[in-house]
Amino acid sequence: MTTRTCCGTALLLSMLAALPGRAATPAPAEDADARIARWDKGPATIDVTNYPAVARESYNVFAARCARCHPASRAINADYVLPEQWSSCVGRMADKWFSGINKAASRNIREFLVYDSSVRKKPQVDAALAKLSAEARKTAEAAIAEIRLRFEKP
Numbered sequence: 001m002t003t004r005t006c007c008g009t010a011l012l013l014s015m016l017a018a019l020p021g022r023a024a025t026p027a028p029a030e031d032a033d034a035r036i037a038r039w040d041k042g043p044a045t046i047d048v049t050n051y052p053a054v055a056r057e058s059y060n061v062f063a064a065r066c067a068r069c070h071p072a073s074r075a076i077n078a079d080y081v082l083p084e085q086w087s088s089c090v091g092r093m094a095d096k097w098f099s100g101i102n103k104a105a106s107r108n109i110r111e112f113l114v115y116d117s118s119v120r121k122k123p124q125v126d127a128a129l130a131k132l133s134a135e136a137r138k139t140a141e142a143a144i145a146e147i148r149l150r151f152e153k154p
């Protein structure tokens with residue numbers, strides 16, 4: 001009796017596994033809320049000790065302005081790495097009701113995030129650049145190089 005139940009269960013399971021259904025389909029893509037929750041859970045500060053002075057100052061603006069409505073970790077661990085991505089993200093946040101982020105702060109924060117990505121997320125930046133068209137890549141590389149040069153000049 002026990003054996004029969006066992007084999008019956010095993011047979012049923014193997015039949016289920018063979019069915020084209022949930023088990024065979026790849027996991028659904030992470031939804032937007034889960035993605036944001038994952039970013040929120042990461043580190044909430046960046047060690048900027050070795051960053052140039054301009055970057056350290058802009059980091060303070062970022063830390064003050066971008067942690068008002070959600071933890072700063074949301075931006076620190078975001079998948080955004082390219083200048084365009086940071087422009088649209090910071091622009092969208094600054095446009096929010098009572099964001100308290102003016103034009104000057106927007107510019108500082110965007111430049112800090114581009115600089116920080118080029119240092120802390122270099123492999124992701126390279127991977128993202130590789131996916132762009134030759135022309136878009138040139139524009140993005142020039143924008144990153146311009147900020148790095150300006151931040152790092154003695």
Ligand code: HEC
Pocket residue numbers: 036065066067068069070074075078089090093094096097098099100101109
């Ligand atoms: C006025 C409140 C507010 C401020 C200030 C704010 N955010 Fe947000 N942020 C939100 C809200 C609300 C969401 C979630 C929904 C959305 O994207 O609009 C969000 C989502 C995000 C996300 C998740 C992905 C995305 O693009 O939606 C990132 C990254 C982010 N913010 C970065 C920043 C950065 C960087 C700053 C500082 C420049 C900032 N936030 C300042 C309200 C704010």
